[in-house]
Amino acid sequence: MKELTIISGKGGTGKTSVVASFAALAENKVLADADVDAADLHLILAPEIMHEEDFRGGRTAQIDLEKCIECGECLDYCQFNAIGPDFVINKIDCEGCGVCVHFCPVEAIDFPQNICGKWYISETRFGPMVHARLGIAEENSGLLVSLVRNQAKVLAEDRGFETIVVDGPPGIGCPVIASITGTSAVLIVTEPTLSGLHDLERVGGLADHFKIPTLACVNKFDLNEDMSNQIADYCAQQQIALVGRIPYDTAVTHAMVAGKSIVEFADGDVSKAIKGIWDRVEQYLKDES
């Protein structure tokens, strides 16, 4: 089974628009939205939810004020300043380490597990999709990303599909690491800006750190062709396979407003470029096996 994860380092370079087009182009695949923090793929794919489950992440300490003797020991133990002078624990600051729970001399602190979000198995016009919603201000995004990827694998095995396409999160931290570890290849969608190049270097470094085969494409390449060429040079140096350049076109935004992927919406240069990229990515995944 082949799993392709689309990442970008920098946010807003067009990951989800590319993934939505891949959804339309690829056959016999499972889609997974691993950007659980700000998931957008469902806005284009309009999934019909077939199965829904709570995501249980870490725990949060809760002081029972009836039992609390206000000795203040927990205030000294907590490394996160999560306990207020009124012995109410701030949920947002609580790290869920349980140290206060352990040391409370009168066992006044409960430690319930949190429901941090939900995850879903859905059907879309392009096939099955696994996605999730992390609650606002919640932790454990990496754990939820791993869960989404595992469920996508189970689903692919059930259906006898050979390909999983994963829409990853921006950045290089916890959820990104959870999105790419053990994947067959990553495709980095970048843009021809100084920020795009800088962030490509960092996220490319991350993929290299985990020894994951890396492909890249430049979105809106014609906004600054010099910078696009610099990115191409960088990719060549780093042995990142540059699989295509996508021109800038306002039709991409119009497609998004219409709730469609660009390859469904228009047959212009953007769609042609993305089709070329998918062909090369598909070939790359085949050759790797």
Place this chain on the structure above:
Amino acid sequence: MIICIASGKGGTGKTTIATNLAVSLNGNVQLLDCDVEEPNAHLFMKPKIDHTEVVTAPVPEVDFDKCDFCGACGEICQFSAITVIGKKVLTFPELCHSCKGCMMVCPKEAITEKGRPLGELETGTSGSVEFFHGLLRVGEAMSPPLIQRVKEHIDPGKIAIIDAPPGTSCPVIVALKGADFAILVTEPTPFGLHDLKLAVGGVRILGIPFGIIVNRCDVGDDRVTAYAAEEGIPILMEIPNDRKIAEAYSRGIMMVDVLPEMKNRFRDMYEKIKELS
């Protein structure tokens, strides 16, 4: 005054707003880039860095002369970062949340702390603006403690402008906490609106007054402005999609350097923020 620039969706223009606001105000300004995974403000501010420090997080180190393998450390750890198997103690520093539970619970005082590097914190100046940013070590998962360390440089006597990471989970919340005002930067597209709603949820949980900047306001549709009107959220600024701005951005050039009239708009916006916060 602490102003945090955030957005649910990435790439909407947070860094553009943070840097241009910083240089438009006349002095007494700090810019703190808290998008430690992918910091970009320095590409525009071109600061002179005069101090770099490695930021570490405390993780356990076991003294095997003292350890009797009782297993108490493994029992208290919620993150599977330390475990005792027979006559061995295994630690997984990358899973450690630095709660120090293992150190406090150990009856033999066999566990001390050592520093695990999370990344670097750089300090400098750009013109009259004091500049700070964190750079998460590539391969490191845990950004919140580094963001926290960048924020420790906030001077309450100054205007501190924080460039936050995208999203709505822990790193963003750490960046936003304690701000007097949040500017949520969005774009008028379905993705922009959807992620804006998440960001609004985040600032409301924290109880921070906020307003919206609609960037590239003439692309997409009008649902963002309709949503702001419905919710009574002030729109602080609307910036049209201008190829001049996009090209300048692509080269690391500030918006106010190609459109100097924007400086006054940023100053006016700051006056509005003072009233709203």
